[in-house]
Amino acid sequence: MPRVVVDVMPKPEILDPQGKAVLGALPRLGFSGVTDVRQGKRFELEVAGEVTDAVLDQVHQMAETLLSNPVIENFTVRVEQDA
């Protein structure tokens, strides 16, 4: 069954306190070499039937209205074949 993935990330100019918290915790855990962390959301949508352009269009609308806040977040939609 095809799966549509929606990635929602805070816009680059928006402060991301969750990402900053992870970034701050890494050195304390002994990790180095990471210069920035951003945390966002990932949605996996199982779609009945084929993923047509009309379906992707609908998913775009879902992402805009329900899954993300377009004022502070960007999103991407892509199709992933189920393993």
Next chain:
Amino acid sequence: MPRVVVDVMPKPEILDPQGKAVLGALPRLGFSGVTDVRQGKRFELEVAGEVTDAVLDQVHQMAETLLSNPVIENFTVRVEQDA
């Protein structure tokens, strides 16, 4: 600058109330055709220098110890070229 992406998703056998809430909201917003939704987290890590196998190994350890809860979540690590 290369970016390492860590996707963290609830394991299939684990109940996902956030995903269920989204799934329940879709028909109310006029969307149909989606049979299941799972919600997880996406981390984007900016790495200083090249992404070697040693770096990816470190990111795996970060994902295991800090970014995910291995009891209830699966994670994947992949390299993404910055746009």
